[in-house]
Amino acid sequence: MRCIQDIGQDEGIFDSYVDLLEPTFERQQVLLQSKHFLCRCQRCLDPTECGRYISSFRCPSCPSGWVSPIISYNEKDNVLGRLWRCLDCKQEQNDMIIAILKDIDALKQFLLKKSWSENTAEYMESAKQFEKTLSLLHNNHVLRLQYHLGMTNCLDTMENFKEAIVHCMAVKRIVKAILRVQSGERVECYELMADLYEKFFLQQLGSRMPDAGVDGAASPAPVDKDESVSISTNRAIRDNLEHSNRYLQKALDTSKVCYGEDDENTLLIKDQIKKLTVPAKSATGSN
Numbered sequence: 001m002r003c004i005q006d007i008g009q010d011e012g013i014f015d016s017y018v019d020l021l022e023p024t025f026e027r028q029q030v031l032l033q034s035k036h037f038l039c040r041c042q043r044c045l046d047p048t049e050c051g052r053y054i055s056s057f058r059c060p061s062c063p064s065g066w067v068s069p070i071i072s073y074n075e076k077d078n079v080l081g082r083l084w085r086c087l088d089c090k091q092e093q094n095d096m097i098i099a100i101l102k103d104i105d106a107l108k109q110f111l112l113k114k115s116w117s118e119n120t121a122e123y124m125e126s127a128k129q130f131e132k133t134l135s136l137l138h139n140n141h142v143l144r145l146q147y148h149l150g151m152t153n154c155l156d157t158m159e160n161f162k163e164a165i166v167h168c169m170a171v172k173r174i175v176k177a178i179l180r181v182q183s184g185e186r187v188e189c190y191e192l193m194a195d196l197y198e199k200f201f202l203q204q205l206g207s208r209m210p211d212a213g214v215d216g217a218a219s220p221a222p223v224d225k226d227e228s229v230s231i232s233t234n235r236a237i238r239d240n241l242e243h244s245n246r247y248l249q250k251a252l253d254t255s256k257v258c259y260g261e262d263d264e265n266t267l268l269i270k271d272q273i274k275k276l277t278v279p280a281k282s283a284t285g286s287n
């Protein structure tokens, strides 16, 4: 076992039985069924999950309230109850709230059941009908995380790396907002970002040198006739390369902690970093 942050003297060490990216009701249910206890940690007792709001949505009755779950436990039947209430105006589960909950459930079913990899274009088209529902969700809502992850993968498949990076940034932001532990951000997030930046970098480099394949990235970029274009393109390429390197470095740091120095995943990232630094020199040298 490895720790993901420094531990002070006499400080408690915690481990979790559940996926921390799940909302309280889902975590509580897993704990109740598999571990037979009702968790009473700070996050579980707070309807906002200590300011995370990962299952909250805009209140239809007041301007700035968030409708959040109030969870109760019926000891006799050993079941959890969930009542939705606006934390500002205290409005409880009226028809408007129930209608929004239905829309949210439809979005959840779509994200759960529809696979982006089967038909990317169709997936993106179907996702459009959920725009209104998505706009009601809190920025940290767990379904937003799933949505942005799906979009990242779709756009990656369609080789629209620039747009994919924007969605991946949203994924990273939400994971960070929910998990809150800096080094505990998921390795996959960093790897995905690094991968997208790398592809975007190669795409830009490729568009400058039509004859060059992936291997051609290592050869010096030719000097453009229009120097202002050349400098800005070179800068964009270098920026993406730097981003890619930075995210790979973060992925490496996290992987070392989570999986270990000699782990297959860690070695793979090290290898990627080595490969990526080769074109860096030539891109710099061409300026």
Ligand SMILES: [Zn+2]
Binding pocket: 039, 040, 041, 042, 043, 044, 045
């Ligand atoms: Zn808890």
Ligand SMILES: [Zn+2]
Binding pocket: 059, 060, 061, 062, 063, 065, 066, 086, 087, 088, 089, 090, 091
């Ligand atoms: Zn309200």
